[in-house]
Structure formats: structure tokens, C-alpha cells
Amino acid sequence: MIKANDPKLKSWVPVPKGSDFPIQNLPFGIFKTPGLTPRMCTAIGDHIADLQVLSEHGFFDDLDVPREVFAQPTINNFMALGKIKTRAVRNRISEVLDDDLEDWDASQLADYFLHPQQEVEMLLPVEVGDYTDFYSSREHATNVGTMFRGKDNALMPNWLHLPVGYHGRASSIIVSGTPVRRPMGQQIPNDAEQPVFGPSKLLDFELEMGFVVGKSTKLGSRVDVAQAEEYIFGMMLFNDWSARDIQKWEYVPLGPFLGKSFASTISPWIVTLDALEPFRTAGPKQNPEPLPYLQIEGANTFDIHISMAIQPENGEEKTVCTSNFKYLYWSMAQQLAHHTVNGCNLRVGDIMASGTISGQEESSYGSMLELTWRGTKPIAMPDGSERKFIHDGDTVTMRGYCEQDGLRIGFGKAAGKVLPAQP
Amino acid sequence: MIKANDPKLKSWVPVPKGSDFPIQNLPFGIFKTPGLTPRMCTAIGDHIADLQVLSEHGFFDDLDVPREVFAQPTINNFMALGKIKTRAVRNRISEVLDDDLEDWDASQLADYFLHPQQEVEMLLPVEVGDYTDFYSSREHATNVGTMFRGKDNALMPNWLHLPVGYHGRASSIIVSGTPVRRPMGQQIPNDAEQPVFGPSKLLDFELEMGFVVGKSTKLGSRVDVAQAEEYIFGMMLFNDWSARDIQKWEYVPLGPFLGKSFASTISPWIVTLDALEPFRTAGPKQNPEPLPYLQIEGANTFDIHISMAIQPENGEEKTVCTSNFKYLYWSMAQQLAHHTVNGCNLRVGDIMASGTISGQEESSYGSMLELTWRGTKPIAMPDGSERKFIHDGDTVTMRGYCEQDGLRIGFGKAAGKVLPAQP
Numbered sequence: 001m002i003k004a005n006d007p008k009l010k011s012w013v014p015v016p017k018g019s020d021f022p023i024q025n026l027p028f029g030i031f032k033t034p035g036l037t038p039r040m041c042t043a044i045g046d047h048i049a050d051l052q053v054l055s056e057h058g059f060f061d062d063l064d065v066p067r068e069v070f071a072q073p074t075i076n077n078f079m080a081l082g083k084i085k086t087r088a089v090r091n092r093i094s095e096v097l098d099d100d101l102e103d104w105d106a107s108q109l110a111d112y113f114l115h116p117q118q119e120v121e122m123l124l125p126v127e128v129g130d131y132t133d134f135y136s137s138r139e140h141a142t143n144v145g146t147m148f149r150g151k152d153n154a155l156m157p158n159w160l161h162l163p164v165g166y167h168g169r170a171s172s173i174i175v176s177g178t179p180v181r182r183p184m185g186q187q188i189p190n191d192a193e194q195p196v197f198g199p200s201k202l203l204d205f206e207l208e209m210g211f212v213v214g215k216s217t218k219l220g221s222r223v224d225v226a227q228a229e230e231y232i233f234g235m236m237l238f239n240d241w242s243a244r245d246i247q248k249w250e251y252v253p254l255g256p257f258l259g260k261s262f263a264s265t266i267s268p269w270i271v272t273l274d275a276l277e278p279f280r281t282a283g284p285k286q287n288p289e290p291l292p293y294l295q296i297e298g299a300n301t302f303d304i305h306i307s308m309a310i311q312p313e314n315g316e317e318k319t320v321c322t323s324n325f326k327y328l329y330w331s332m333a334q335q336l337a338h339h340t341v342n343g344c345n346l347r348v349g350d351i352m353a354s355g356t357i358s359g360q361e362e363s364s365y366g367s368m369l370e371l372t373w374r375g376t377k378p379i380a381m382p383d384g385s386e387r388k389f390i391h392d393g394d395t396v397t398m399r400g401y402c403e404q405d406g407l408r409i410g411f412g413k414a415a416g417k418v419l420p421a422q423p
Numbered sequence: 424m425i426k427a428n429d430p431k432l433k434s435w436v437p438v439p440k441g442s443d444f445p446i447q448n449l450p451f452g453i454f455k456t457p458g459l460t461p462r463m464c465t466a467i468g469d470h471i472a473d474l475q476v477l478s479e480h481g482f483f484d485d486l487d488v489p490r491e492v493f494a495q496p497t498i499n500n501f502m503a504l505g506k507i508k509t510r511a512v513r514n515r516i517s518e519v520l521d522d523d524l525e526d527w528d529a530s531q532l533a534d535y536f537l538h539p540q541q542e543v544e545m546l547l548p549v550e551v552g553d554y555t556d557f558y559s560s561r562e563h564a565t566n567v568g569t570m571f572r573g574k575d576n577a578l579m580p581n582w583l584h585l586p587v588g589y590h591g592r593a594s595s596i597i598v599s600g601t602p603v604r605r606p607m608g609q610q611i612p613n614d615a616e617q618p619v620f621g622p623s624k625l626l627d628f629e630l631e632m633g634f635v636v637g638k639s640t641k642l643g644s645r646v647d648v649a650q651a652e653e654y655i656f657g658m659m660l661f662n663d664w665s666a667r668d669i670q671k672w673e674y675v676p677l678g679p680f681l682g683k684s685f686a687s688t689i690s691p692w693i694v695t696l697d698a699l700e701p702f703r704t705a706g707p708k709q710n711p712e713p714l715p716y717l718q719i720e721g722a723n724t725f726d727i728h729i730s731m732a733i734q735p736e737n738g739e740e741k742t743v744c745t746s747n748f749k750y751l752y753w754s755m756a757q758q759l760a761h762h763t764v765n766g767c768n769l770r771v772g773d774i775m776a777s778g779t780i781s782g783q784e785e786s787s788y789g790s791m792l793e794l795t796w797r798g799t800k801p802i803a804m805p806d807g808s809e810r811k812f813i814h815d816g817d818t819v820t821m822r823g824y825c826e827q828d829g830l831r832i833g834f835g836k837a838a839g840k841v842l843p844a845q846p
Binding site: 185255 | 552553558579580581584585587588589590592593594595597601606607608609611617618619620642643645666669672673674675676677678679680681682684685686711714715716761762764765766767769770773842
């Protein structure tokens with residue numbers, strides 16, 4: 001067992017019941033305050049711990065980790081140290097926060113390195129290289145395929161043979177809390193022959209998880225599916241905002257473009273694969289058997305509960321769907337092996353998202369498109385209004401966590417408020 | 424007229440007849456030598472001029488340009504200075520290389536800052552943010568559409584209303600001279616129901632031009648089509664290598680992915696829009712009239728001759744197609760206005776490519792797919808072999824230049840040798 005994962009550990013920092021951030025989590029992020037430059041931190045209960053300060057006090061000096069890596073505005077250089085060193089740092093943070101203090105009493109330094117989460121601003125934790133979005137939920141692909149091509153042709157012929165994916169826009173990946181402006185764009189009204197220009201009327205979320213690459217590869221080389229997790233530093237919540245009307249008109253034949261590139265919201269916390277280890281589980285059985293380069297035995301996914309909620313302006317929040325990462329047909333290892341099978345190179349900071357994660361139950365569908373079945377079954381909101389798609393003023397919040405035997409490892413949230421379009 | 428564009432200028436550095444790099448060009452690139460760290464340079468005749476050395480000698484000190492911008496391994500920070508300053512630098516380089524020397528005699532410093540091009544290694548000039556590939560040649564879209572859907576449905580309904588584009592892979596953009604390994608991947612044999620895995624058999628080039636963004640925008644803002652060229656620093660040659668068999672199997676419904684992401688080759692030189700100004704011309708008439716946000720009057724494209732050649736290993740090179748950038752239906756300004764109309768933000772270093780540039784003549788088709796009409800009309804090579812697609816050992820070289828009234832502004836070349844797949 002990874003030392004920092006020991007369920008018996010307790011922190012001297014208070015961790016409220018139900019917190020996403022017990023001492024067994026220790027995710028990584030970037031924060032700033034009016035007085036402090038952007039730097040690395042971890043989360044513990046309702047606090048963040050400033051890793052630059054810990055580093056400056058020498059807590060990591062014996063780990064052969066340069067102090068300045070914690071003073072960067074992204075975690076990229078930290079991830080690039082490799083899993084041996086980043087695991088050692090996580091274990092050391094665990095020792096510093098452990099209430100069973102030995103050589104030091106870090107709690108005496110608490111005023112220097114702990115801040116209430118509500119008093120800091122969390123920033124985008126990763127400088128994103130390339131962003132790839134997969135389409136790995138069989139239920140989602142089947143739902144969308146059924147709507148657009150009928151039940152018998154729902155899945156494309158390639159879908160069960162490879163993890164379908166496409167390149168997305170990296171520049172517009174934003175951190176939780178950043179408002180999202182409703183996009184303008186071309187749409188084609190039903191039965192019209194000419195497109196019109198205006199605000200998207202069919203603004204949607206997509207309930208996804210992403211992972212970040214922590215190890216680069218050379219152009220021309222491939223990552224073996226059995227080694228693929230070595231290249232994955234950690235995971236995050238991912239809301240792939242989508243404008244369905246823009247997407248529908250533009251996407252043939254080269255795929256989604258402006259219907260997606262206006263914003264994708266991620267959580268500020270990157271939860272390491274190490275912290276997720278206790279929640280490892282098997283994914284769905286794959287039939288037909290994939291080609292050999294995609295074959296992998298064992299438990300290759302994680303049991304992560306995810307949900308999306310909508311809060312109207314001045315209204316009460318309603319959770320509109322709950323799903324689970326483990327429903328995905330294609331695992332992260334398979335996605336990564338496929339992505340590099342042609343020799344495409346990876347860079348530290350690349351983000352790959354899962355695609356919308358829908359389950360079999362209607363309540364687990366991961367987008368408004370599916371939940372309201374193209375707007376034909378509106379969702380009733382607590383304030384008496386209804387939603388076919390997202391309204392201006394709505395705050396859309398994704399949450400995610402693992403939980404078993406009293407241990408909860410959470411991701412925090414990925415939230416964004418929708419602002420009206422600027423005509 | 425921009426001062427450095429004066430056709431009467433002559434350099435004290437010899438410029439051979441037919442050179443791409445007279446004193447009126449002055450493109451920007453990055454070079455290194457065994458003794459010199461990567462740094463900015465320009466091209467003059469068969470030489471490059473080291474801009475870091477010129478900067479250290481104070482030649483740009485009065486232009487309010489920090490000296491260290493020339494000592495960077497990419498031109499991103501230079502581009503980010505803005506067109507007023509980068510234009511002033513280009514004008515100053517022109518004065519330094521002008522044979523009508525006034526205040527100084529830079530030729531006395533020639534040994535310090537001039538190197539024969541063949542003695543330096545040119546590097547990727549740009550740190551690429553996001554890379555977008557458009558599909559803006561009507562002839563190319565019609566050719567491909569005719570092959571796959573028949574003549575009557577060749578163009579998709581959206582094609583004449585918007586510049587169709589998709590996100591590409593930035594990490595695998597490489598500089599001319601870098602070998603390209605034939606990709607492995609899934610393909611579906613004709614009439615088969617199961618895919619097979621192996622080396623691509625249908626490796627192709629795509630004759631494209633790219634431009635690089637020199638000015639960033641904020642998420643949520645749009646670039647007006649009339650101002651769009653202010654955001655374009657310069658242009659480059661762009662070979663969008665394509666594996667047609669991988670692409671065909673994978674691309675529904677989300678677009679090209681591994682069929683493209685193994686490599687895209689660009690020229691080492693970024694030719695400024697300023698240098699291209701004398702070759703400004705009008706593009707094709709657009710009918711139907713585009714929506715207002717895409718409407719722009721006047722001469723919005725450039726007359727740039729482009730070609731692709733194939734040289735078998737130990738064989739003679741053959742130019743297999745010649746085309747022209749001005750054939751494109753959608754202009755760069757329209758592409759950029761469209762790209763940002765949904766609020767998608769631009770970053771300095773973003774590259775946008777045109778899509779394959781085909782003309783009306785068969786000899787101007789910009790890919791082997793079109794030139795050999797899916798392999799049905801092979802091309803005879805000087806060594807007696809024939810080509811349906813690209814063979815291992817072939818070197819594929821793109822060239823491009825503008826020329827009129829004795830003035831030639833060229834792009835050099837974008838070349839890559841194909842290495843066999845690694846099974």
C-alpha cells in the first residue's frame with residue numbers, strides 16, 4: 001500500500017465529516033491570494049496547504065526535489081519530476097499533516113502554510129499542451145446515435161473496436177468558478193436551407209472526467225497499454241460545455257469545433273492515481289475482443305461517483321444526473337495506448353477527457369441532450385421553472401468522489417455560471 | 424509602402440538569382456549551431472543573420488525592444504511585442520543589410536552574425552499553442568466529397584456558409600528536415616467486418632499553408648473580420664501528412680484523429696504578412712453571400728505559388744503538383760473571424776492551416792488521394808517506379824514563393840523523409 005493511503009491516518013488539521021479532502025487524498029492544485037504569487041498547494045479538509053512555504057522550510061529537501069518547483073504557476077514541472085518523486089512528496093505531505101507527529105511539529109507552522117479554502121483563489125492547475133476528448137461511454141454514444149440515426153444504426157461500425165476520440169481546444173479550458181458566456185454562432189433552423197446567426201439556444205453540459213499526462217514521449221514511439229498508467233499523473237472533473245445547435249450544423253464531416261471550443265470547465269484539484277488506488281475496479285466486459293494493442297487484464301478503472309447540478313439564478317440547486325466513471329467502456333489505459341499507437345507524442349500537461357459518461361438508467365445520462373431527450377422531456381426545477389437546456393444565469397456544478405468503508409476521496413467541484421451572449 | 428518592402432533595396436550580402444530570401448523578405452526563424460544556443464535569425468540569400476548578435480551590439484536598442492527577446496528558442500515573445508515593434512525590427516534589419524549603408528557599416532560585423540544556411544540547424548520556430556486545420560479549398564472538398572459521396576452530394580450543406588475546420592494535434596508539428604515515421608493503426612480492409620492492425624498503406628501529403636497568431640484575445644471576445652489580419656503575424660508552408668486508411672476507419676462521427684496526428688511538417692521560416700503585401704490579391708467570388716460576420720471587401724488573400732515534390736530514395740525528385748494559395752474559397756481573415764465568433768480565445772503561437780489547396784486543373788490537386796484519384800491513376804516517377812501514395816524512403820518536399828516584376832519572396836521548403844513503420 002502507498003504510505004499516504006493508509007486509512008488509519010488522521011490529520012491534526014480538522015477534516016469535517018463528508019469532506020472531499022481527508023489526509024488520504026492530498027490532491028495538487030495552484031492558488032494565489034492578494035498577497036501571494038501563484039504556487040502549488042494541496043487540500044486538507046476546508047483548508048489548503050501552501051507547498052511553497054513547506055518547501056522553503058526545507059520539508060522536501062531530502063527528496064531531491066528542487067524547491068522552486070513548488071513556486072510555479074502550474075503543476076507541470078512538478079509532474080515532470082516523475083512518479084517516484086511526486087509520490088515521495090505526497091508521502092511527505094502526509095507526514096507533515098499527520099497527527100502522529102514524530103521529528104517535527106508542523107502544526108506550529110500552521111499559520112504560515114494553511115489557509116481557509118474560501119480565502120484563496122484557485123487557478124487553472126495545468127498548462128495544457130494538447131487536449132483530446134474521447135467518446136468512451138457506450139450508453140452515451142448509443143443514446144446520441146439513436147437520436148440522430150435511429151436505434152439500429154446507433155453505434156458506428158468502428159465504435160466497439162477503438163476508443164473514438166478527437167482533438168479539442170486547449171486554450172479555452174478554464175478552472176471552476178470562471179463564468180461561461182453563451183456562445184454566438186451559425187445554426188440551421190428546422191427545415192430551413194439557410195443558416196442564421198445568433199446566440200446558441202441549446203447550451204448543454206457534458207459530464208466527463210479528464211486525466212493529465214505526467215510523462216512525455218518521443219514522436220514516433222508508442223505507449224504499451226500495460227504501461228499506460230505510468231503516464232497518467234492524476235484525474236480531474238471535466239464539464240465539456242456544448243452548444244448543440246452550433247455543433248449540429250458545423251460538425252460534418254470533420255467533427256465538433258465551435259460548438260465546443262468556447263469553454264471546458266475543470267476542477268482546480270488534480271487527484272493523483274495513487275490516491276484513487278483503493279477504488280480501482282473492473283470496467284465493462286469488452287465484446288468483441290479488442291485488437292492486441294488494446295488488450296489489458298484486470299481492474300483498469302475506478303469507482304468514482306459523479307453528478308451534475310443546475311442552480312437557477314436566485315434559485316435552489318437541483319442535481320439533474322448522477323453517474324459513475326466505471327461505466328466507461330474504454331479505460332484510460334486503452335485511450336492512451338490508442339492515442340500513441342500511430343507515434344503521436346505526449347507532453348506533460350496534455351489533458352484527455354473521457355467523453356460524456358452516461359449509465360443505463362435515465363437518471364445517469366450525462367447531458368441535457370440525453371436527459372431531456374432532445375428537449376422532449378423537460379426537467380422540472382425546484383423554483384417551478386423547467387429546463388430543456390441551460391438558461392442564462394444558471395450555475396452548472398459537477399461534483400465527484402470515491403467512497404467506501406468510511407473513506408471518501410473527492411474532487412471538489414467544477415462549476416460555471418452562464419452569462420448571456422454578447423450579440 | 425512598408426520601408427523594408429522597397430523593391431529598389433539591395434543587400435551587401437550576395438543574394439543569388441532565384442533566391443527565396445532577398446532583402447525584401449526578411450522572414451523570422453530559430454537556429455542553433457554546435458556552439459550557439461537556439462536564437463532568432465532572419466534569412467538573406469544563402470545566409471542567415473543572427474539577430475541575437477545584432478541585438479547584443481545594440482542595433483535594436485532605440486526600438487524599445489528587450490534584447491533578450493532575440494535569445495529565445497521560439498519567436499513567440501517577439502511576435503507578442505505587436506506589429507508596430509516587429510515591423511520596426513524588420514525595417515531595422517533591412518537597414519543593417521542594405522548596401523546603401525549610412526550611420527554604420529554592419530558588413531564589418533558580418534563574421535559575427537552571418538552564417539551560411541547549410542552550416543546551421545533550423546528549429547521549430549514557434550511554440551504552438553493550439554493548432555486548427557481548415558478545409559477551405561472548394562476544389563479539394565469537392566474532389567474528396569465526389570470520391571466518397573458522389574458528385575451530386577460532394578459539398579456538405581454547411582460548406583459554402585462557413586469555413587469548416589477542426590482541431591488538430593499541436594505536439595506533432597515538426598520542422599522541415601525531421602523524418603516522418605509511417606504510422607501504425609487500425610484499418611478496415613475492403614468488404615471486411617473486422618479491422619486489422621498494421622502500417623498505413625495509404626500515406627499521403629496535404630499541400631497547405633499555415634499562419635501563426637501574433638496577438639492574443641480574451642475568452643469570450645470576438646475578432647472582427649475587418650481587423651483579423653492584425654492578429655496574423657505571418658505564414659509558413661504546411662504539409663499535413665495523412666494516413667488515408669487509418670483516417671477512413673476512425674473519422675466517423677468526430678473527425679480525423681490518428682490519421683493525422685503522427686506528424687505535420689512546417690517550413691522553418693515565418694514570412695511576415697508585411698513581406699507578402701505586394702502580392703495581395705482577391706480570392707474567388709463567394710456565392711451565396713456569407714453571413715455578415717464573415718463579409719469582407721477587397722483583396723484578402725495572397726498570390727503564392729506552392730508545389731509538392733517526391734524524391735525516391737537514391738532517385739530523382741519529381742514535382743507532382745503545383746497550386747496557389749489564392750485558390751482558397753475562404754480567406755485567413757474569415758477563418759480567424761469564424762474561429763473566434765463563439766468567444767474562443769487565441770494565444771500567441773496558435774497555428775491555423777488552410778486545408779489542402781487544390782485548384783481546378785488536375786495538376787493542381789494538393790494530395791495523392793486526388794492526384795491519383797484514390798490510387799486509380801498512379802503517377803510515373805523518373806526512376807520508372809510509380810506512386811499511388813507515398814513509399815518508405817521517399818522525401819516529400821513542399822515549396823512556396825510569390826513572384827512578380829522580378830521580386831521573389833519565398834518560404835524555403837518543408838521537407839520530410841518517410842521512414843518505415845516500427846511494427
